[in-house]
Amino acid sequence: MTFFHWFRQNSWRHIVGLLGTVFAIFPLYLVVLASFSSDQSLQSTSFVPSSFVLDNFTMLFTDPKIPFLLWMKNSALIAGAVSLLSVFIGAASAFAFSRLRFKGKRTGLQALLLVQMFPSVLALSAIYVIMERVFVFAPQWGLGTLGGLVLVYLGGSMGVNIWLMKGFVDSIPLELDEAAKVDGASAMQTYWQIFVPLAMPILSVVTLLSFIGLFNEFILARMFLPENESRTVAVGLQGFIGGQYNANWGPFAAGSLLASVPIIIVFMTLQRYIIGGLTAGSVKG
Amino acid sequence: MRIFKGNVYAVIAKLIFVTLAESMLGYLMLSAFGTGDTNIAIFLAVCILMIAFAYLTNISVPLKFFAPGIMFLIAFVIVPMVFTLSMSVFKYQTGNMLSKEASISTIDDQGVVPDKNNTAYDVVIGYYDGKKSNIAVLGSIEKEVEGAAPGVTAKFDSVLGYLNGDKTNLAVLATDTWMDSQYAYFLATPSSFTPLTDADVTLEEENYTAVSTKDFTAFSKAEISSMLEDIPSLKFKYETNYFLKLGSPIKGMFEGSVNQSMTVYNYFLATKDEYIRVPPVDIVKDGSGVGIGAKNFKKFTSEQISKYSNEIGNVRLTYSKPAPYFIGIETLPKPGTNFGYAIVQIKNIQYDKKSDTFTNVLSGAVYTDDGKGNYRNAKKPKDFLEPGWRQGVWFDNFTSLFNDTRIREPLIKVFIWTIAFAFLTVITQFALGLLVAVAMDKKIRGRGIYRSLMILPYAMPSIMSILIWGGMLDDNGAINGILNISVPWLHDEWLAKVSVLLVNLWLGFPYFYLIASGSLQAIPKELAESASIDGANPRQIFRLITLPLLLRMLTPLLVASFAFNFNNFNIIYLLTGGGPSFEFGSVAGATDILISYTYKLAFDTTIQNYGLASAISVVIFIIVASMSMYGIRKSKVLDDFA
Numbered sequence: 001m002t003f004f005h006w007f008r009q010n011s012w013r014h015i016v017g018l019l020g021t022v023f024a025i026f027p028l029y030l031v032v033l034a035s036f037s038s039d040q041s042l043q044s045t046s047f048v049p050s051s052f053v054l055d056n057f058t059m060l061f062t063d064p065k066i067p068f069l070l071w072m073k074n075s076a077l078i079a080g081a082v083s084l085l086s087v088f089i090g091a092a093s094a095f096a097f098s099r100l101r102f103k104g105k106r107t108g109l110q111a112l113l114l115v116q117m118f119p120s121v122l123a124l125s126a127i128y129v130i131m132e133r134v135f136v137f138a139p140q141w142g143l144g145t146l147g148g149l150v151l152v153y154l155g156g157s158m159g160v161n162i163w164l165m166k167g168f169v170d171s172i173p174l175e176l177d178e179a180a181k182v183d184g185a186s187a188m189q190t191y192w193q194i195f196v197p198l199a200m201p202i203l204s205v206v207t208l209l210s211f212i213g214l215f216n217e218f219i220l221a222r223m224f225l226p227e228n229e230s231r232t233v234a235v236g237l238q239g240f241i242g243g244q245y246n247a248n249w250g251p252f253a254a255g256s257l258l259a260s261v262p263i264i265i266v267f268m269t270l271q272r273y274i275i276g277g278l279t280a281g282s283v284k285g
Numbered sequence: 286m287r288i289f290k291g292n293v294y295a296v297i298a299k300l301i302f303v304t305l306a307e308s309m310l311g312y313l314m315l316s317a318f319g320t321g322d323t324n325i326a327i328f329l330a331v332c333i334l335m336i337a338f339a340y341l342t343n344i345s346v347p348l349k350f351f352a353p354g355i356m357f358l359i360a361f362v363i364v365p366m367v368f369t370l371s372m373s374v375f376k377y378q379t380g381n382m383l384s385k386e387a388s389i390s391t392i393d394d395q396g397v398v399p400d401k402n403n404t405a406y407d408v409v410i411g412y413y414d415g416k417k418s419n420i421a422v423l424g425s426i427e428k429e430v431e432g433a434a435p436g437v438t439a440k441f442d443s444v445l446g447y448l449n450g451d452k453t454n455l456a457v458l459a460t461d462t463w464m465d466s467q468y469a470y471f472l473a474t475p476s477s478f479t480p481l482t483d484a485d486v487t488l489e490e491e492n493y494t495a496v497s498t499k500d501f502t503a504f505s506k507a508e509i510s511s512m513l514e515d516i517p518s519l520k521f522k523y524e525t526n527y528f529l530k531l532g533s534p535i536k537g538m539f540e541g542s543v544n545q546s547m548t549v550y551n552y553f554l555a556t557k558d559e560y561i562r563v564p565p566v567d568i569v570k571d572g573s574g575v576g577i578g579a580k581n582f583k584k585f586t587s588e589q590i591s592k593y594s595n596e597i598g599n600v601r602l603t604y605s606k607p608a609p610y611f612i613g614i615e616t617l618p619k620p621g622t623n624f625g626y627a628i629v630q631i632k633n634i635q636y637d638k639k640s641d642t643f644t645n646v647l648s649g650a651v652y653t654d655d656g657k658g659n660y661r662n663a664k665k666p667k668d669f670l671e672p673g674w675r676q677g678v679w680f681d682n683f684t685s686l687f688n689d690t691r692i693r694e695p696l697i698k699v700f701i702w703t704i705a706f707a708f709l710t711v712i713t714q715f716a717l718g719l720l721v722a723v724a725m726d727k728k729i730r731g732r733g734i735y736r737s738l739m740i741l742p743y744a745m746p747s748i749m750s751i752l753i754w755g756g757m758l759d760d761n762g763a764i765n766g767i768l769n770i771s772v773p774w775l776h777d778e779w780l781a782k783v784s785v786l787l788v789n790l791w792l793g794f795p796y797f798y799l800i801a802s803g804s805l806q807a808i809p810k811e812l813a814e815s816a817s818i819d820g821a822n823p824r825q826i827f828r829l830i831t832l833p834l835l836l837r838m839l840t841p842l843l844v845a846s847f848a849f850n851f852n853n854f855n856i857i858y859l860l861t862g863g864g865p866s867f868e869f870g871s872v873a874g875a876t877d878i879l880i881s882y883t884y885k886l887a888f889d890t891t892i893q894n895y896g897l898a899s900a901i902s903v904v905i906f907i908i909v910a911s912m913s914m915y916g917i918r919k920s921k922v923l924d925d926f927a
Contacts, residue, residue: 010727010729012724013724013725013727013729014729014731016720016721016724016725017721017724017725017729017731017732017735017739018735020717020721020724020735020739020794021735021738021739023791024738024739024740024741024742024791024795025738025741027742027750027753027754027757027791028741028742028745030753030757030763031753089353089354089357090354092349092350092351092353092354093350093351093354095350096347096350096351100346100347100350102345102346102347112358113913113914114910115358115362115363115366117848117906117909117910117913118362118366118369118370118902118906119852119854119880119883119902119905119906119909120362120366121852121854121880121884122369122880122883122884122887122898122899122902123362123365123366123368123369124887124888125369125887125888125895126364126365126366126368126369127361127365130325130360130361130364130365133322133325134322134325136320136322137313137316137317137319137320137322137325138313138316138317141313151357151360151361152361154357154361155357155358155360155361155362156361156362158354158357158358158362159358159362162354186346187346187349187350188346188349191350192295212746215746215748216746216747216748216855217748218748218855218859219854219855219858219884234746234748234749237749237752238748238752238859241752241755241756249756252752252756253753256746256749256752256753259746259749260745260746260749263744263745263746264741264744264745267743267744268737268740268744271740271744271799
């Protein structure tokens with residue numbers, strides 16, 4: 001085997017792999033660098049760390065003006081509650097769309113798709129007005145509360161989750177349902193006793209994707225939760241660098257790192273399942 | 286054989302769930318009714334009925350599955366969407382946010398100006414007749430009065446003349462005979478008083494009366510007789526609070542007498558219903574005569590003032606002139622002082638319900654509904670009343686997208702860039718993803734490591750990575766720092782576009798890498814092998830067999846990705862904010878896509894234009910929906926439904 005031949009065979013693959021890897025990780029490397037640096041900017045002039053301090057991390061946990069743990073808790077609570085509930089609610093609809101026969105099924109699916117196409121960012125003011133009113137008669141569910149944001153997110157995640165899960169349900173063989181039907185099962189019984197146990201792994205993946213998507217939500221969360229203590233981690237961290245002249249990249253980088261690592265770990269562990277979900281038509285935001 | 290039977294526990298669980306949900310919704314519904322949010326209450330009532338209908342009867346099985354989803358979808362997606370879309374046929378912008386009724390009452394409240402003379406009083410704020418709600422003020426109107434000074438009998442022989450040859454510069458030279466043979470002299474003008482000595486004056490021989498002095502010229506008899514009418518009103522300065530007046534002339538000499546000038550006060554009480562002149566005897570006065578208390582009038586304490594400050598600030602008290610004049614309290618007393626500040630105001634803008642017009646009672650201008658959300662002066666089209674209201678304007682917002690150059694030109698640029706951005710994003714992400722997938726489509730050493738590292742950008746929460754890229758590409762950021770250059774990555778029109786595409790490539794190529802490598806494995810190896818036997822080289826195999834197959838499999842995903850990036854708000858808004866602006870002060874910028882531009886129009890500028898933003902969102906909606914429908918048709922997702 002000549003060198004040329006070997007090169008044609010393999011080394012170009014390594015070159016692509018190396019370049020791709022460098023491109024992929026150098027911003028992440030800089031984040032790690034910045035989070036351990038005493039410098040408050042992203043202006044490192046070399047790839048070699050000049051200092052190694054934990055100030056940025058201690059700041060996140062000790063500064064009373066930076067309730068980082070609360071932010072993390074809020075994000076986890078909101079994203080957790082919404083992803084679980086929306087899959088719980090959405091799975092039933094997905095099942096019905098996939099298995100039941102009823103009038104207006106096609107129209108319903110098309111309508112659902114159409115609704116999803118609406119740029120939801122623009123409905124912000126309407127949502128704001130509605131939740132402002134809700135706050136008047138139900139202060140625990142209105143504007144500025146975690147509960148209210150959960151409700152709004154639930155509505156928003158319904159469409160995409162139903163579509164996603166419908167794809168999965170379609171792939172579960174019909175024979176099982178039919179057997180259950182012959183054995184006298186109602187639609188509800190088929191759903192709870194046949195479908196849900198079978199689809200559990202898939203439902204978990206959708207929950208996870210939904211969780212990651214919600215963790216990334218920014219605009220609605222920023223508008224909805226103006227209080228420092230009730231912010232989500234994305235909004236809270238953005239506050240460090242939001243101002244033009246007071247960019248605190250150190251704590252921002254440290255916070256991003258802490259917030260991202262759990263998600264990255266989960267993603268990496270479950271990537272095989274997640275990729276299955278991706279091909280079913282979801283695009284992560 | 287029936288294996289599935291009704292389960293008692295399932296039924297009980299269902300009943301508990303339904304009861305809980307119903308009672309919670311019921312409670313919320315009642316609260317909503319209580320606060321007057323009827324629309325929300327009705328929606329909740331419908332939800333309650335729907336749940337009962339779905340779970341307590343067997344009429345519709347599908348509804349059992351759909352009910353909760355439908356409720357959330359309607360409340361938080363469909364209603365806001367319909368509201369937003371319907372705003373596209375309204376003039377709905379800063380200055381035109383209210384309903385017409387609210388607009389009328391605001392104009393009515395605000396249509397108040399001070400009277401022509403800016404009449405103002407220091408007033409004591411209190412209440413009348415013992416009722417704290419009957420807010421009243423006690424005002425003291427200062428008035429200068431003059432008259433013979435009691436106890437002063439001095440009279441001076443005076444000569445009327447003028448100073449320095451200027452006949453308007455009046456002066457009096459007076460002689461004060463205060464003992465038989467002792468004389469004093471002074472020169473008085475309206476504003477000055479100068480004592481003189483014997484040496485300064487020329488005397489009349491017989492009776493020692495001064496007749497002239499330096500710079501002073503006496504008026505001639507003819508001049509005096511022409512001035513006779515004015516002389517009684519002339520005042521010359523004497524001591525403080527006293528002045529000199531001249532009597533009738535005798536042989537060219539006047540008798541000057543000392544008069545007094547003093548400040549007296551008239552007092553009034555103004556309540557909501559009446560304006561009362563109060564005689565001085567009924568007034569409690571402070572040292573200088575200003576009224577601080579009156580019969581039936583009780584001063585508010587400082588605590589009461591702060592407690593009622595809202596009412597006090599808005600109260601309209603009766604003035605001596607009838608409406609539209611009234612007295613309004615402008616400032617409350619400072620701590621430790623008694624006096625607030627009240628000014629006389631006029632309700633100049635009056636609403637007439639019958640003709641639906643506003644009239645300015647001072648200028649006579651009439652403002653009529655212009656059909657575009659404002660009351661406008663028909664004679665002067667630029668003169669209109671603020672605020673306006675949301676007015677249905679049919680398709681004005683849509684036509685302005687095409688007709689108004691200030692809207693059309695940035696919109697066309699933004700539209701072109703939106704298409705280019707979405708298209709180039711998909712192409713670059715797909716190309717790089719595919720390249721990596723093909724490169725990794727062989728078990729080379731270290732493939733697992735390459736793979737794990739390259740999908741990191743995809744695993745990281747995108748919100749964090751976009752912000753980090755923003756910091757790196759900043760003028761003082763890491764990219765410029767490490768390369769030791771200063772390139773305005775985010776502040777030059779074309780570089781900013783490149784930066785956005787680059788960051789989006791970073792975010793998205795792992796997705797296509799994962800997708801493409803999955804699809805590559807799904808392509809039967811036999812195809813490549815048989816082509817290879819037929820003499821095709823690897824490049825030909827890729828170009829003629831693998832790529833077409835891949836494209837066919839991935840077209841729906843490419844279309845979906847295009848649609849997603851068409852509305853990829855986060856990357857634009859968080860990386861460049863749409864900037865740099867086309868020109869100073871313009872809302873749209875070089876990297877704005879339709880959705881970020883629309884968002885800024887609606888929320889981020891000083892003149893927020895929801896109507897226009899809604900019209901653009903309708904356009905976006907139609908574009909994206911038709912694209913997606915096309916993609917779905919192609920991928921035949923909807924075909925297997927009966």
